[in-house]
Amino acid sequence: MAIQHTVVFRLVHEPGSHEESAFLATARDVLASIPGVEDFTVSRQISPKSDLVWQFSMSFADQSGYDAYNSHPGHVGFVESRWVPEVASFQEYDFVGLDGGC
Template sequence: MSIQHTVVFRLVHEPGSTAEVEFLETGRATLTSIPGVTDFAVKRQVSPKSDLTWQFSMVFADQAAYDAYNVHPAHIEFVETRWQTEVATFQEYDFVAR
């Protein structure tokens, strides 16, 4: 059963800034380099109902692929060196088809 992993977030950087663009590009490059990550997408929130402005979304074939992603050194390093200092707030959602 595939898992769609979604993280919706707001950065500390100014919208449209070089820092914002660089964070999103680094996130894409880093996370897509991890085995098992498929259908990766970066999307911008356009609804005024939420202050979370960005989304990373990806799909894993199964729980084992998702678990391997979570402990992969590239994921851990990205979280520790970028995410924790550049993301102001976030919500994480993981979905499986019914």
């Protein structure tokens, strides 16, 4: 059963700042390189209906891949050193398709 993992968030940094760019680049480098992560994307919100500006999205082939990602030292380290101090607000969504696929 494939899992689509998505997190939408707002950073503490000013839009367009070096700090914002550095956070996004580090996230892409670290998170996309973790084994099992597929189709990692970074997207920017364009609707004024939400103040959550950024989105990371990735997929996993199955629950074991998702679990391995969550406990991987790269993910844990990124969350502790970058996510916690730099993310002002977020929502996390994890989906499986109705038919068990993505």
